[in-house]
Amino acid sequence: MIELSNLTKRFSAAGRPAVDSVFLKVQRGEFLVLLGASGSGKTTTLKMINRLIEPTSGEIRINGQSTSTGDPVALRRSIGYVFQEVGLFPHLSVRENAGLPLRLVGTHPPEADQRVDELLARVDLDPEEYGDRRPQELSGGQRQRVGVARALAASPSVVLMDEPFGAVDPITRAGLQTEIKTLHHDLQLTIVMVTHDLFEALLLADRIGVMTNGKLVALGTPHELLTGDLHPDARALLSAPREQIDRLSHLLTPPADSHE
Amino acid sequence: MNSQLSAQLQLLPEYLSAHIVLSLLALALGIVICVPLGAFITRLPRVQWLTLSIAGILQTVPGIALLALMVPLLGMIGFIPALLALTLYSFLPILRNSVTGITEVDDALIEAATGIGMTDWQVLTKVQLPLALPMIVAGIRTAAVWVVGTATLATPVGAVSLGNFIFAGLQTQNVTAILVGCLAAAILAIVIDMSIRAIEVALTRRRVALSISGLAGIGLLALAALWQPLTASVANSDAESDRPVVIGAKTFSEQYILAELLAQRLEAAGRSTSVRSGMGSIILFDALANSDVDCYVDYTGTIWANAMQRRGIAPRRAVYDTMVAWLDSAYGIHTLGPLGFENTYALAVRRETAEQYNLQTIEDLTAVAGELTIGSDYEFYDRPEWQRLQSTYNLEMGDRRTFDPTLMYQAVATGDVDVITAYSTDGRIIAFDLVVLEDTRQAFPPYDAVLLLSPDASADNRLIAVLKNLIDAVNATRMREANKAVDIDQIAIDSVAHVLSEQLRGKGG
Ligand SMILES: Nc1ncnc2c1ncn2[C@@H]1O[C@H](COP(=O)(O)OP(=O)(O)OP(=O)(O)O)[C@@H](O)[C@H]1O
Numbered sequence: 001m002i003e004l005s006n007l008t009k010r011f012s013a014a015g016r017p018a019v020d021s022v023f024l025k026v027q028r029g030e031f032l033v034l035l036g037a038s039g040s041g042k043t044t045t046l047k048m049i050n051r052l053i054e055p056t057s058g059e060i061r062i063n064g065q066s067t068s069t070g071d072p073v074a075l076r077r078s079i080g081y082v083f084q085e086v087g088l089f090p091h092l093s094v095r096e097n098a099g100l101p102l103r104l105v106g107t108h109p110p111e112a113d114q115r116v117d118e119l120l121a122r123v124d125l126d127p128e129e130y131g132d133r134r135p136q137e138l139s140g141g142q143r144q145r146v147g148v149a150r151a152l153a154a155s156p157s158v159v160l161m162d163e164p165f166g167a168v169d170p171i172t173r174a175g176l177q178t179e180i181k182t183l184h185h186d187l188q189l190t191i192v193m194v195t196h197d198l199f200e201a202l203l204l205a206d207r208i209g210v211m212t213n214g215k216l217v218a219l220g221t222p223h224e225l226l227t228g229d230l231h232p233d234a235r236a237l238l239s240a241p242r243e244q245i246d247r248l249s250h251l252l253t254p255p256a257d258s259h260e
Numbered sequence: 261m262n263s264q265l266s267a268q269l270q271l272l273p274e275y276l277s278a279h280i281v282l283s284l285l286a287l288a289l290g291i292v293i294c295v296p297l298g299a300f301i302t303r304l305p306r307v308q309w310l311t312l313s314i315a316g317i318l319q320t321v322p323g324i325a326l327l328a329l330m331v332p333l334l335g336m337i338g339f340i341p342a343l344l345a346l347t348l349y350s351f352l353p354i355l356r357n358s359v360t361g362i363t364e365v366d367d368a369l370i371e372a373a374t375g376i377g378m379t380d381w382q383v384l385t386k387v388q389l390p391l392a393l394p395m396i397v398a399g400i401r402t403a404a405v406w407v408v409g410t411a412t413l414a415t416p417v418g419a420v421s422l423g424n425f426i427f428a429g430l431q432t433q434n435v436t437a438i439l440v441g442c443l444a445a446a447i448l449a450i451v452i453d454m455s456i457r458a459i460e461v462a463l464t465r466r467r468v469a470l471s472i473s474g475l476a477g478i479g480l481l482a483l484a485a486l487w488q489p490l491t492a493s494v495a496n497s498d499a500e501s502d503r504p505v506v507i508g509a510k511t512f513s514e515q516y517i518l519a520e521l522l523a524q525r526l527e528a529a530g531r532s533t534s535v536r537s538g539m540g541s542i543i544l545f546d547a548l549a550n551s552d553v554d555c556y557v558d559y560t561g562t563i564w565a566n567a568m569q570r571r572g573i574a575p576r577r578a579v580y581d582t583m584v585a586w587l588d589s590a591y592g593i594h595t596l597g598p599l600g601f602e603n604t605y606a607l608a609v610r611r612e613t614a615e616q617y618n619l620q621t622i623e624d625l626t627a628v629a630g631e632l633t634i635g636s637d638y639e640f641y642d643r644p645e646w647q648r649l650q651s652t653y654n655l656e657m658g659d660r661r662t663f664d665p666t667l668m669y670q671a672v673a674t675g676d677v678d679v680i681t682a683y684s685t686d687g688r689i690i691a692f693d694l695v696v697l698e699d700t701r702q703a704f705p706p707y708d709a710v711l712l713l714s715p716d717a718s719a720d721n722r723l724i725a726v727l728k729n730l731i732d733a734v735n736a737t738r739m740r741e742a743n744k745a746v747d748i749d750q751i752a753i754d755s756v757a758h759v760l761s762e763q764l765r766g767k768g769g
Pocket residue numbers: 011018036037038039040041042043044045084
């Protein structure tokens with residue numbers, strides 16, 4: 001269980017905080033999706049959870065333990081993280097990249113390789129074909145999938161994902177979404193995932209949190225959010241796709257009088 | 261010409277091997293110190309600026325000055341100060357590229373590395389250093405070329421290198437020696453540069469074969485360099501177990517010839533020797549005082565003015581006696597004795613002029629001076645010697661002219677001038693058939709060549725027994741002939757020294 005209480009981050013003394021007094025409880029085994037406009041503080045929130053960014057005030061507890069007291073390295077090794085910029089190392093092969101968290105905890109190399117190959121297959125990358133390539137030799141979407149495999153490699157119980165499928169095409173993306181959902185279920189993962197994609201959020205999330213200007217302005221199940229009484233910013237965010245659907249269906253309706 | 265070349269090429273293995281050992285060792289030290297230091301200071305931004313500034317300042321010190329500075333700082337000459345100076349010289353490029361390479365690694369990658377649970381040390385060693393490696397190797401390559409080039413300047417501080425060819429060649433006007441030295445240094449620099457370049461490209465493009473060929477290049481150089489000392493030490497261990505007698509020489513032909521003469525005499529008596537030629541005058545004197553050099557030939561006037569800091573002039577005998585006592589009490593340096601000639605300022609005239617006016621001494625010149633023109637180099641007329649010469653002999657020359665030193669001899673030979681100020685043992689005196697006028701009233705300060713022994717060597721009776729045969733054995737004419745053989749006839753120094761040695765024996769010396 002991850003618990004954020006009154007979490008605030010200011011990058012400069014003046015100006016508004018990047019994350020502003022956020023309270024949030026993520027249950028063990030829950031799939032929580034953070035939605036929000038660009039710059040709303042989603043990445044900052046995730047990074048505070050594994051202490052890549054230290055909060056200005058407030059507290060984070062994982063399984064009841066405050067994260068600020070322990071060793072940050074041990075904390076990070078126990079949490080999988082998919083970075084928004086992916087962050088694969090150009091001097092290592094795909095297999096080495098994905099296996100790095102295992103090597104850090106001293107897993108025997110053949111065992112690590114085997115685990116990595118399994119994971120690569122699950123994110124739809126043939127380990128035979130891609131395992132020995134360098135990240136530079138992959139497409140953007142393929143790289144993101146290696147990033148996901150790396151986050152899962154050391155079998156963490158908590159996984160933080162920052163737009164893991166941003167560069168993946170809709171078809172592969174649908175497959176990966178299903179795969180993630182399965183992994184979440186099979187491995188009993190607690191997942192906090194950031195996305196811009198409302199449909200992805202609706203499909204995957206147990207609960208969705210909506211952020212604007214550093215504040216968590218709405219939190220609930222997909223059903224609650226689609227039907228409930230919402231903060232205007234949250235409503236705008238959720239209604240954008242609905243308007244798109246309206247426009248799409250408008251285009252699909254044959255024009256009343258196509259020729260004079 | 262061909263024999264000249266082969267004489268030089270015989271020296272090549274020793275000089276080249278010493279040069280490679282010196283350069284590669286300096287480079288290795290530079291790498292071992294600067295890569296970790298560079299990595300360390302990327303963690304301390306303030307110290308980083310300071311460290312890079314210091315390395316930058318070191319780099320602006322001219323190579324030869326840095327080398328010369330090491331001698332008084334360490335109180336010794338030879339390999340160690342040269343190694344230290346070259347190591348310092350390699351600092352900047354390696355340090356700068358290490359820092360740049362490490363700090364230029366993409367922040368997102370460092371964040372990812374930290375985020376998956378790497379410690380700061382792991383981020384450095386598993387991510388930053390591997391990614392910075394091509395950049396670091398490029399810095400090492402720059403340093404390598406600088407070090408190989410600057411190592412040629414190690415000769416004056418008493419370290420053997422390819423510079424020995426160049427310094428000896430410049431002083432004895434031996435173009436072959438200069439060419440051999442320069443070419444060898446250039447080729448060495450190119451080979452090292454290409455080898456490291458291969459490693460650098462291999463690292464960026466991940467070509468294993470290429471990096472192996474680069475490493476092999478460096479490895480072969482190192483092996484070749486070690487081969488010579490190894491074989492030499494095997495050969496030496498049979499013959500002579502005690503350390504070789506170290507003979508010093510300054511940077512002109514006469515010094516090279518005399519050092520070689522001492523070496524040949526000692527070798528003939530079963531001693532092993534090592535000649536450190538091309539050394540700076542002050543460095544050589546200090547080295548003798550420290551017993552780093554065992555013996556060399558210096559000049560009374562030089563010791564008087566430089567080491568003893570005396571300004572005035574004294575009679576020849578008094579200068580000699582004062583110097584001997586002073587050297588002994590101040591440094592424990594033993595003066596074995598004078599060699600028998602002076603290398604001082606002298607007035608020289610064409611033989612026909614000498615005959616026409618019946619000139620033998622400077623006194624003889626006084627009466628006819630008004631009819632004659634004197635030629636000298638740029639500085640002589642400003643020196644106290646010129647004042648003393650005029651007042652001592654009441655000399656009033658008809659006219660005086662100034663020349664470049666090399667043209668001065670031509671000028672007197674062709675009759676442009678009648679008298680010139682020469683150095684008394686200059687080979688050109690013979691080459692242009694000049695007559696040296698004797699300085700009967702001691703207007704010029706005495707510059708008697710004296711054989712000096714270090715405090716350690718002063719107790720070496722076997723050495724003294726061999727070298728004392730040279731005392732009072734070399735007159736100015738012999739020395740002039742030997743200098744001419746080297747400077748004008750371009751004969752190799754060891755054969756000139758050999759001939760001189762034989763002449764002295766023939767004379768019963
Ligand atoms: N290291 C930093 N220093 C200063 N300001 C920062 C830093 N990182 C983020 N910010 C600011 O904090 C705010 C929140 O940034 P954050 O990266 O959390 O947004 P985000 O919700 O992840 O946006 P996106 O969807 O575009 O990734 C932004 O205004 C951003 O400019």
